[in-house]
Structure formats: C-alpha cells, structure tokens
Amino acid sequence: NDLGGEGWDGYYQANVNCYLHSPVIDCSRYQRVGLRFMRWLNVRAGDVASVLVNDQVVWTSPSAGLFDRMWTPQVVDISAIADGNPHVVVSFGLTSNGDGLQAGGWNIDDILVQEGLATSVADEGKQVAPKSYCLFPCYPNPFNGRTAIAYFLPRAAVARITVMNVLGQEVRTLLHGRRPAGGATTRWDGTDTQGKEVASGVYLVVFEACDERGRQLARRVQKVTLTR
Secondary structure, eight states: OOOOSTTOOSSOOSSOEEEEEOOOBOOTTOSSOEEEEEEOOEEOTTOEEEEEETTEEEEEOOTTOEEOSSOEEEEEEOHHHHTTOSOBOEEEEEEOOSSSOOOOBOOEEEEEEETTGGGGHHHHTOOOOOOSOEEOOOBSSSBSSOEEEEEEESSOEEEEEEEEETTSOEEEEEEEEEEOSEEEEEEEOSBOTTSOBOOSEEEEEEEEEEOTTOOEEEEEEEEEEEOO
C-alpha cells in the first residue's frame, strides 16, 4: 500500500488505487476451487479493500471498515470463475478516499488456490459481501487498450456507467439498465459513442444507481488515465 520513500510511515496514502496481482494459475483440471490466505488488514470506513479474480470482485471489506488484531484466515469461494479455467489471476486491491484518514492496509501471507477448498467457505464464515453501492478501482489504470470497471449493487437497481472528459462532456455510456444485486464488470476500450478512439488523457468514470422511479440511490466517480 505504501512502498516507502519520502514520507513513508507504513500507512496507505489518500486517493490511491493499489493492486497486487498473482501470476497466472492453471485451474483447468480443478473443481470447487477456493482461495485461502492469511490476512492482517486494517482499512478505515470509506476506504475499500477488495479481492478480485480475473477482474471480478469476489470479496470486499465492510463499509464500516475492518481492523484485524491478529493474523486472520480467510477463505473465498472462487469456483464460479476458476473451475476449469486455465488462466486465473488473483488480485488484492485497495482504494482510499481523500478524507485524510488512513490505516495500515493489507498484510497478506500463505496464499493458496486449491481444488475442493470452496466447500469449506460456509464453515469458516469468513466471506464478507459489500453492504453498499461500490465502484471499484479501474484496472489497469493507466491503460492503453482496455480497462475493467467493476461495481457492486447491494440490491437490484437501474445502473448507469458513463465515461466523461474533464470538461464534464459525455464520451460514452458503457452501461444503462436494470441490473440484479451483486457484482459485475464492464470494460472501456478508449473509444467514444461513435467508436472513434479518444485522445490520451484523464477521464472520469461515473457510476450511478437509481430506483425504478428514477430517484438516485448512489453516485460514485473515479479517474482513469488513457495513454496511447
């Protein structure tokens, strides 16, 4: 989260999107695949620690924050993504806001991806689903091909994801319609509504959720940088 250098104090910084990615894991011959790891995680309310598999969110920290007092085992069922898949990448992410309050973030050890491990998730009771509307950090960011944009709805809603330029002009609508509760991922390839490539620069990804009457339930914004 904070790799040292000037001002290093062991805490993650404000307004960061950090990821740690595993090498590619071949699960083509495995079923009921689970992810197990040891964590010592400290993240404040309003900041989000997440676990992703192939850019899909499988776990996030509670919206009220999370403060481990010791090494804690965690098991996540990743079978829906990993079973029979020869190209599995596990990512640990952290995104922080700008309120000036930070914590120690991720400490991770003993990562294991194993066949049959998913069956133990219910017993351990360590999987935590988000309780609020979430827009997760784009990955990769910066990007020059495509970037993945993951979001989470705690209940069904009308979701809209729009890319805007820094002047507030709409570049492209990536998603607009009713979506079920849960997490999903969409992608942007750096083109506008007409399919033309846009210039390098900073863009805004705007996530909005509304009820059936059009009342806004949530709005989240993050920056993404396109390089060509």
